[in-house]
Amino acid sequence: MPPVTVSPTADFVAAPNTLHDVIAQAADRYPLHELSFISSSAHDSSIKTKTFSSFNQEVRNLARAMLEWGKPRGSIIVVYLTEHEDNMTAVWACLLAGYLPCLQPMLSAQEAHRAGHVAHINKLFGSATWVTSELGAAQISSIPALEVHLFSVLKSSGEKFAVAADWIAYEPKPDDDAILFLTSGSTGFSKAVVHTHRTILAASRAQGQSYRLTSESQILNWVGFDHVAGSLEFHVTPLLYGASQLHVYPSAILADPLRLLRLIDEKSIELFFAPNFLISKLVRDLERRTDLFGCFNLSSIKRINSGGEANVSKTARAFVATMRKLSKNPSAVSVMIASGFGMTETCAGCIYNCLVDTLAVEPPREFLDLGSPISGCEMRIVDPADGVTLRPDGESGELQIRGQMVFARYYNNPEATSSSFVEGSWFRTGDIGIIENGVMRLSGRIKETIIIYGVSYGIPELETNLQTVEGVTHSFLAAAPYRSPSQETEGFIIFYSPTFDLNGPDAPTKLFATHRAIRDICAKMITQQPHFVVPIPVNQMEKSTLGKLSRARLINLFKQGQLAKYIARAEELISEARSATFVAPSTDTEKAIAKIYAGIFNLAESEVSASDNFFELGGNSIDIIRLKRYGEAHFNLPEISTMQIISHPFVSSLANYVNALLSKGSQANEYDPVVPLQLTGNKTPVFFVHPGVGEVLVFVNLAKYFQNERPIYALRARGFEPGHPLFTSMDEMISCYAAAIKRTQATGPYAIAGYSYGGVVAFEVAKRLEAMGGEVKFVAPINIPPHISDRMHEIDWTDGMLNLSYFLGLLSKREAEALMPVMRPLTKKEQLEVVWKKSPHQRLVELQLTTEKLDHWVNIAVSLVLCGKDYIPSGSVSTVDVFCAIPLRGTKTEWVNNRLKAWSNFSRIDSAYIDVPGEHYTLMNIENIPQFQKIFRDRLEARGL
Template sequence: MSPALPVTLNDVLSQVVERYPSHELSFITSSTHNSSIKVKTFSSFNQYVRNLARAMLEWQKPAGSVIVIYLIEHEDNMAAIWACLIAGYVPCLQPALSAQQAHKDGHVAHIKNLFSSANWLTTEAGAEQLNSIDGLGVHLLSDLKTSSSNYNVPADWVARNVQLDDDAIVFLTSGSTGFSKAVVHTHRVGLDHVAGSLEMHMAPLLFGTSQIHVHASAILSDPLRYLRLIDEKCINITFSPGFFIAKLTRDLEKRSDLIGTFDLSSLKCICTGGEAVLSTTAQSFVAVLKNLARDPSKVSFIISSGFGMTETCAGCIYEPIDLATTELKHEFLDLGRPIRGCEMRIVSPEDSKTVRADGESGELQVRGPMLFVRYYNNTEATSSSFVEGGWYRTGDVGIIENGVMRLSGRIKDTIIVHGVSYGIPELEFHLQTVEGVTHSFLAAAPYRADGQETEGFIIFYSPTFDLNGEHASTNLFATHCAIRDISVKMITLSPQFIIPIPINQMEKSTLGKLSRARLVSLFKQSELAKHIARAEELLSEARGASFVNPSTETEKALAKIYAMIFNLEEHDVSASDNFFDMGSTSIDVIRLKREGEAHFGLPEISVIQILKHPVLSSLANYVNSLLSKGIQAEEYDPIVPLQLTGNKTPLFFVHPGGGDVLIYINLAKYFQNERPFYALRSRGFEPGHSVFTSVDEMATCYAAAVKRTQPTGPYALAGYSFGGVVAFEIAKRFEAMGDEVRFIGVVDTGPHLVDHTFKVDWTYCVLTLCLFLDIVTKDVADDLAPSLRPLSRKEQIEVIWKRSPPGRLLELQLTSDKLDHWVDIAYSILGCAKDYDPSGSAAALDIFVSFERKDDWPTNGLKPWDAFSREQATYTVVPGLHHNILDFDHIPQFQKVFRTRFEARGL
């Protein structure tokens, strides 16, 4: 007789510990300082969480109380969930809180009201985020762990016996249409279809499956780690969101140096979700795996895409597809068939009950035991989510063909960018404030163009001005610039289309609402073509007003290069065009340098001079000077203008320890049309320029340069890593002169840069610089250090050169000699840091703490800034690890958090 299946979630843990006590749960944290894997057996994990549960009873909360779990690491979240269940409480996982103070406070107050209580379990850093809300019962995980050490309860201890229909766990919705709703699941929850907490943890427990839970940042910072883990740990099943599959494919498809490197024979299936996966991306992913696999014939290329949501306990419709043998017929991977017990249907969106024929599009509805029982304390939302017969309205548009479902659109008020949901109503609210937009006549709608990997959006609006009026072109240009700026700042993405529609043609419903679905339908059917054409005509006219035809041969040649880089027609490039205003990235700067050198036959066009001459005509003059005089040393000026539009207080950002400022190009774009953005670059890069010998010398030089650029305050200064300390020193000099410094931003560094006993090490400098340049990974740098130190400088460079991706070296236009010189500059800056002792104080400091330091920043060297800030220094966590905070993957969220503190200082 087979053993009985567990009845409640509590039974799951008891049963698997009895059957598989020595099987393991493994965890890789967000910190790169410790790349080891933390392991607990099922038995030790069980004892740990039951002791935590016993300690929870000291809180003296009534049985069934909701405990909001606000933790970061997977192990902590997992342990807290189980401890709550065993203690008779109901866990509710809280994702990262908003960096916007008002939104964060509103959400926390909403949760407090929703649960009619305020029980939070969090870390010290989380508690600091919550301290602006009164009346919360905040419990620290560190205190709970300390208390639990006093207990050693039996391996099957529970605080109370639960029933099948008792509330078990609560999940918060994304809150995209307002504040989050709380989805309640009971102990009846099925364990074969639940994502995150359950699908990749509790369900595998039933089979005694050992598990490795990896923090997302540990993989995103080093995608190769994903393949190494499969290889080293013989992983059978893995979960990879759609955007990560796309990223991994892009990062690895040209890595010819890795062909045949990994043993992937253990892999049986890759589960994916979060957003639709392009069929072409999936096929490219398979091609990459084949290339990198040691023996492709032994690798399973099955990808299981799926559909689910919080209300359905996540995945409830799946389709395992063997991409090695299956011909993909649609643009996106099919999402599949419902699991056992689940039903699905497509109905008319008009009445939500008329079933559509096979192959027809409509509203997707599902029903079955996996559905949630209710929204917590929200009967109205619960009842409106279901129609007759117990069918749940998913809010998605889908098609069922031959029993297989695929999605074709969204009804819900969200835009998904790289797997992250952004609320449309919030975006619309801010866009309504744009001058030129008629209030309540604007709609933002999700839209995915053919072949596009991630979701985009369209803005439809009615302008306040006449599109045929005298100043229509300049008004439209200004309005569209403002719409783009707000969109990028709020959801990291610019609209694919901005379509102005005269107000007498913008139809509203009888309830006074704009129909996004109708507007998108009109767009797809080309019914809005005349409005799009008129907008293009007016925008072209606006551009033409300031258009200057390239006249010299040098200007024409550069116009051709600009056009190639930005995929434009050559005749559309003006001699007055600014390279950065056209949307360039740091890689585009390198491309411009490379193409310019090749065309003009110049041995060197300095990157710094491109940064200083971004306007085409200005760069042409500089190139002409090189052609006539050759490359000559120019007077050193640390100021590099990365963005000059806008009339708000300029921002000055000091270079990190590598000395260069290319890392700030992507950040500067977020301040377009708002405020100038200047970077400060170290001395020593150009021929004839000596390096700095002290932080004092550097800060004095930079302060004078900032004064030349902005003669009077208030000033806004910031610096990443080493640059944070220099920004502090510049601020002290300004304050001594009687100037106001309103903002001093220090990004992930403490006031004591280097221990004075630290031996300045050239090997350390070369590996650190290469890590920041993305030439080596953290693991490679750590592995190479011992073997490099005995070698000569030349030999060290040769070893690293052979290990570096050729494509990345080409992107950076690096040669071994240039790298060697760059390390010299970094070495000199490290020497300055070693001799530096902080002193004095500045008005107020804003410290930005990397995600890897989120839990231990009070003790890891950042907290001492309190002694150097006359007002209380603020500490704000930002995504990413120290070396990649400003990388492409993290910069959108970083700029949001950074802007919040910047604006809090009144700038």
């Protein structure tokens, strides 16, 4: 690594001794430099900007208003806010008022977990004051004895003051406590990490030096402010150096990767953070977008910090290559991915790799090395057994870190603090690493977590739930992190001892059921199934003298191939279990469809049974399109309906449907709105009502999470199939749907949810079922208020066309909004031609769209709008659970308080308002669905279902 050249602007950064000095220096030296924000409600490129000077004045006025609470100096203030701007403002106000801010991440959607966490925080701190939004206050309103202040009220109070630009309530010392950060709590309740002014500034000075920041640098951050990377590494550090900052709400980047490129171009961004999963997503989304090649000025970007999970070398190289293709001047792009290591306890990044051009120099290993410590930080590798014996160069062991940026202590937890350090002030990170020639790389983890797409999941909680599976010997089960070659994110393996003899006559049936249950629980709890489930006879499963299984030993045995015989035996037994129910495809049509299934799921044709279910094999919404395309080509059919594929997922039933098409040429089936998406499980079924586009493919990926738990059905609008007329009134639709649900599920209790427009339809269907004597225990409008007629009156054919095009991924949100005024003067045919030309060819092929089909689909969507134009909600249902995402326009707080909370008027008992990730059109995208399904399941269970 070349020697670091410190810029002239760094000469004065040694002067600040406290965070108070940092903000004062920034406002004094760079009054016109900017803090910019794209909020959760900004659906275009609008950026809110504040100068350092105006921000400094705002937070000091707010700090003065805080003193009106009468809290003693040093009081802990729990800051529970969503937006970067609000969090940043509240934290600085707390500091200047003499209080100790504690940043609270998003609370659990499950009431019991949420209440338990808040009770733990109150006990840990003795007492605490909460500053939050109206939505946050509603989440904790049922928890007694909390002192809660609304941030909106505090802001109004702050506007009454005009203190001096250097006003502070007290002058802190460098070793005073500054900010508390809560750990993830993935292995139990959260610990509160205490950072002092000294630890934060030590990290900030060293990070800024490492990143070569100057007062002219432009920084982009999308990490949440409750995370040390968002608040310290990408706010305090650049503020110390006078660098301007742009803070973007995470979903704005995750939902639209092009926005990131536009921001780099428009704001001349020099540095931003991107974990491996985001880099991988950007590559997937952009590497084939030849229409975008050469469209962006990306020469400003010099460094991308990456952490949270290992960086795949192949992905990093592909990303840099893609960035150059997208650039107007490829030779000017010198993007360096700095893979690094950091923790809450180290003020984020403290070890970073040498800046290497991954295209010019191929990384030597599958994962990028993590590199060397920043200035003032030391690292070493020791024997994890005693925590002090140094490992030789090139040998793995426990990674330990020492330096002034390491946290002071865990708040009110001397035991945890003591156990985290060894002699010489070395902090035990809990990670396994290797240092070779001064460069560090990780090779595992001691800590009991699995990190999937940057989110930590607790291994103990997973193991506890898996211990309940019939067929698992109690206390003989371990889950261990494992990353297979070229995997984008971390995975895991389950090792267990079965309660039955693997050589017994009933072993195939029992093993098949046990493994299915294990995989179902894993998918529900941590959003993924294990790479392997390894059954090991109990007499071969070694425990320590303390009666514990060693995950590290099991993983080593797996890697060395010593468990291969157990894996092979499991595959043999599962194959035997499948063979017992295997039905060989008999007709030519069944054989052809089995061959298509085999191709999609990478199976041998001989492995596909006529009784195999498309979705149980792993089929998703994209696979449906592939099956449709392959089937139409093989059988020379003009169309195989996607809904008929969903309704006939078995090889044999789909073959019968295809035979009917072949014999009749076309088939006008009787309309049935109920589409079965998942039929296994004994719990109460859930019926999902379509959104305003009328289609139900959006629910396919969600349904997979409920396999072997509860059936999932969807209600599809009328008009997609030939010969089926469009609905002409809301009452006609409600009558049709209620009758169809009764045919499918004769008696209650019923559970009905509706996405967007479907939310009000679900409410009306629930009312109808109650009027018919049925019990409805769950009604869930998803991001839709009860009053929709005003919005329906705003939508015409052009709106319907553009909304549908965005929903289908034919246009970006920005493109749809920009086209609105251009399209209105055009004829319908001309509008279709405009959208068609702008749509990605690959997406049109995936959806098997033609201009005629798109035209018809718009007509269906508009017919639903007409049904809702005169809709006025009335009456009530027993209860309502409202799922709240970022709205189409306005802020989320306004959306919830002014629109969604009107559902309380139509619920006979208290309704619930549940926050979910994502925006209105993206909350069921592949990025958000893993978290959505967990939140949704929690609410079903809370209602006794």
